[in-house]
Amino acid sequence: MENLITALGLIGTFEVMIAISIGAFAGIIFGAIPGLTYSMALALMLPFTFTMEPVTAISLLLATYIGGMTGGSISAILIGIPGTPSAAATVSDGYSLTKKGDASIALGTAVIVSTIGGFISLVIMIVLVDFISQFAIKFGPAEIFMLVLFGFSTICGLSERSLFRGLVAGVLGLMLMTIGTDEIEGISRFTFGSTQMLQGVNLLVAMIGLFAVPHILEVFNLRLNREDKTNFEVDIVKTKLPSFALLKKYFNLMLRCVGLGTSIGAIPGSGGPIAAFLAYSHAKNSEKNPEEKEKYGKGHIGGVVAPETANNAVTGGAMVPLLSLGIPGDPATAIILGGLLIHGLSPGPMLFIENAPQVYSIYLAILIAYLVVFIFQVNFIKHIVKILKVKPHHLGVGILVMVIVGSYAIRNSFLDVNVMILMGLIGYFFNRIQLPVTPIVLGMVLGKTIESEYRTAMSLSAGDPTIFFSSVVSLLFFGLIILTIALQIKKRMQDVKKQKQLKEQVQI
Amino acid sequence: MKLTKKIVGALAAITLLFAGASTNSFAGSHSKFPSKTIEMTVLFGGTAKSVGQLVAKGLEKNLGGTVVPVSRPGGGGAVGYKYIQSRPASGYDIVWNSNSVSTSHHRGRTSFNYKAFTPIAAMSIEVPVLAVKSGTFNSVKELADYAKKNPGKLKVGISGKGAFTHLTSAIIFDTLGAKVTYIPYGKGKAPAELLAGRIDAAVQWPGQFRSFHKAGQLKMLAVTSQERIASDSSIPTMKELGYKKVDVTMWRGLAAKKGTPKAQIKALEKAAEAYANSAEFKAASKKIGFTINYLNSKQFGKQIAKDDKKIKKLMKDLGLAKKAK
Known part of the structure; x- marks a missing residue:
């Protein structure tokens, strides 16, 4: 209690409030613009925080992180290009809603569920930090491998048209991830002797290319063919926010996604994208009504609620490995860790004892940041939806510039610009032959983790594969994998049977 | 349309920014040093990056010009070292380097070794x-x-x-x-x-x-x-415990491409020394947990050469050594 009061004193200053507002705003902007990422906003800000008071500095960084996490959904929903990997799962339903004219409802829902998700996960984290960090330690390489494998098995079922098409794209993602320096053995793979290629394919760069370039090409294509209209079903852009009844209907789903997001966030080495995709597939699979289920992927609000709740719930969960173990979950939290260290706050058990007031300030800063982000975004929606009134080819030019600048700026490397363009052409080609691109992103997100955890586990056991079945946690995930695959096979066989029956009926 | 205008405006601003940056880097270099922005390539994230950013700020203060830290990660430092080698030896491109100059060469990732760089000053060591x-x-x-x-x-x-x-x-x-x-x-x-x-x-x-x-x-x-x-300070050294042969530290410092004019190296060395002795750098060393170890250009050169021999032998023994094609 005493610590909380001290923390209130630390956080309740004018500078801290300004810092949180600036951070939240910059995060939203960088998160929302395709090509710019909030990791970039954090990296740009870090040097300025060196001379600030520790609490002000950390508040600024945390607010940027949170603003970015929620901001990523804006471009995913409005133009179908995710601003961050965590928002990739929101694209299919969010963008479909926009095409139907319900952009503001999708955006409003995303903002509200993000805030709720972040809030609840933070409270869970504050209350259960010791318990969660004990739980997190239980996840060794073998357990994380099984978790990610489970992720793969659920997500395979997500591909809309055919499992085969989804797998083709997913495997391409896995293959792309093997290019570059292999961190474990330190050897170069598929670099063809080029030093630049040692950098490998960056996930963000690939994602920008895959989603943005096909969009731009499509827009210019329409323009060249003099089809000067948008591909939206309605022209009027409403600015209505979601109703309370709508949110109430999905409250249970939200709670389950918060649990999912917080747990995934707490496990070292996983993160936002995995949580978002798992939540999405959970929402789809738990829908009982077949008519409603059919709507997923074509503009179902549940397809926005689930991933957006889960990816923001990750922010609370991710604070556990960050503060109690010093393990950053993604590039963004790695920069925040840098900020903590520079101000002499080294993560670990003593942080909660020696720097308790600062830790409580971190909690409070996150809470306030969510409030500020919420207020900003709700007021922002009215204006941001107007971007849909801009002629698509004008918008396309703007996006083109941003994605080129953005992909260069991630690592100051021209390789990344070339990779972005190449990935964009692959994305365009995939759209043409109706292969989904989201599994490529998934393959890339999960690929690195699954490979390195597998190899670390195998070197821990000196090559004995039984390590994957030697703990309760991994056995549990193994059971879930078997169950998921069995259910998918069963469903697909039923579908085939149904079609056969239909055909026979027609023939008769 | 208002928004279109805004977008066009933003594009124009970005173009101007680029144009500004490029004219800047080709400006005259004969007069006073530095007369334009110095780019400091940072090879890694984590502590290397944090300390690098601090040093860039410190150099800026003592040099009276702009020093921008730019991340060029990848290949255990090889990407950044190669970038410096591709730039003119003017003193406007420097690198925040470390033992990685030796490890990346002996790993076969760079065809050039430490001799392709002129040392400016060693700043710090980190001890495993x-x-x-x-x-x-x-x-x-x-x-x-x-x-x-x-x-x-x-x-x-x-x-x-x-x-x-x-x-x-x-x-x-x-x-x-x-x-x-x-x-x-x-x-x-x-x-x-x-x-x-x-x-x-x-x-x-x-x-x-x-x-x-x-x-x-x-x-x-x-x-x-x-x-x-x-x-x-409560943790003993391996040497104290009787294992005298163990002497490993990760050094970090500044270097430029070989052939950089002496005057430029001297100016940078002086600025680095001033920052290494500042109270600010001392405070940072305590918080982040590195040891300040300033060496001038000549001493630094000797340290790099000595270290390179050690790393070369070690990597050969471990079977990690490889020659660049």
């Missing part, structure tokens, strides 16, 4: 530390006895094969005369893996273990430098 879970081994001797009795059984966590922590571990366990198994895992996971008991020992940076050491959950056994480090 050997740590175990509390209650398992109480001293380096206990660890060594166990490892010798059970060859290959002790699992030692490192960041990756050929990483600096791997080289350090190899020196430690060679000196102890023990055969161990190295477990490469992702960065930063050492404390969690030790606590869970999946690995028996780990060689990492003190900052990662400090909080757990104080809480009594992990135990830092020894540091690998010749002298104790200021941030963790």
Whole structure:
């Protein structure tokens, strides 16, 4: 209690409030613009925080992180290009809603569920930090491998048209991830002797290319063919926010996604994208009504609620490995860790004892940041939806510039610009032959983790594969994998049977 | 349309920015140094980047010009070193370098070695530390006895094969005369893996273990430098414990492409010295946990050469050495 009061004193200053507002705003902007990422906003800000008071500095960084996490959904929903990997799962339903004219409802829902998700996960984290960090330690390489494998098995079922098409794209993602320096053995793979290629394919760069370039090409294509209209079903852009009844209907789903997001966030080495995709597939699979289920992927609000709740719930969960173990979950939290260290706050058990007031300030800063982000975004929606009134080819030019600048700026490397363009052409080609691109992103997100955890586990056991079945946690995930695959096979066989029956009926 | 205008305006601004940047970098270079922005290439993230950013700010203050730290990660430093080699030797492109100049060359990732760079000044060293879970081994001797009795059984966590922590571990366990198994895992996971008991020992940076050491959950056994480090002065050195051959530190400093005019090197060296002696750098060293170790251009050159020999031999012994094509 005493610590909380001290923390209130630390956080309740004018500078801290300004810092949180600036951070939240910059995060939203960088998160929302395709090509710019909030990791970039954090990296740009870090040097300025060196001379600030520790609490002000950390508040600024945390607010940027949170603003970015929620901001990523804006471009995913409005133009179908995710601003961050965590928002990739929101694209299919969010963008479909926009095409139907319900952009503001999708955006409003995303903002509200993000805030709720972040809030609840933070409270869970504050209350259960010791318990969660004990739980997190239980996840060794073998357990994380099984978790990610489970992720793969659920997500395979997500591909809309055919499992085969989804797998083709997913495997391409896995293959792309093997290019570059292999961190474990330190050897170069598929670099063809080029030093630049040692950098490998960056996930963000690939994602920008895959989603943005096909969009731009499509827009210019329409323009060249003099089809000067948008591909939206309605022209009027409403600015209505979601109703309370709508949110109430999905409250249970939200709670389950918060649990999912917080747990995934707490496990070292996983993160936002995995949580978002798992939540999405959970929402789809738990829908009982077949008519409603059919709507997923074509503009179902549940397809926005689930991933957006889960990816923001990750922010609370991710604070556990960050503060109690010093393990950053993604590039963004790695920069925040840098900020903590520079101000002499080294993560670990003593942080909660020696720097308790600062830790409580971190909690409070996150809470306030969510409030500020919420207020900003709700007021922002009215204006941001107007971007849909801009002629698509004008918008396309703007996006083109941003994605080129953005992909260069991630690592100051021209390789990344070339990779972005190449990935964009692959994305365009995939759209043409109706292969989904989201599994490529998934393959890339999960690929690195699954490979390195597998190899670390195998070197821990000196090559004995039984390590994957030697703990309760991994056995549990193994059971879930078997169950998921069995259910998918069963469903697909039923579908085939149904079609056969239909055909026979027609023939008769 | 209003928004279209805004977008066009934004585009124009971006174009101007680019144009500004490019004219800037081709401006006259004969007059006063620095007359334009100095770009400092940073090769890694984490502590390397944080300290690099601080040093860039410090140089700026003492040099009276702009110094911008720019991240060029990848290939264990190779990407950034190669970038510097592709630039003119004008003093406007410098690199925040480290032992990685030797490791990336002997790994076969760069065709050039440390001689392709002119040292400016060494700024800091970071010292790896050997740590175990509390209650398992109480001293380096206990660890060594166990490892010798059970060859290959002790699992030692490192960041990756050929990483600096791997080289350090190899020196430690060679000196102890023990055969161990190295477990490469992702960065930063050492404390969690030790606590869970999946690995028996780990060689990492003190900052990662400090909080757990104080809480009594992990135990830092020894540091690998010749002298104790200021941030963790209670931890003995391997030398004190009788393993005199262990002397490994990660140095960081500034270098430019070979052929950079002497006047430029001198100006940068002077600015680096001033910052190395500042109270600000001292405060940062305590917080982040590195040791200030200023060396001038000449001394720094000697250190790099001495270190390169050591790393070359070590990587050959470990079977990691490779020649660049």
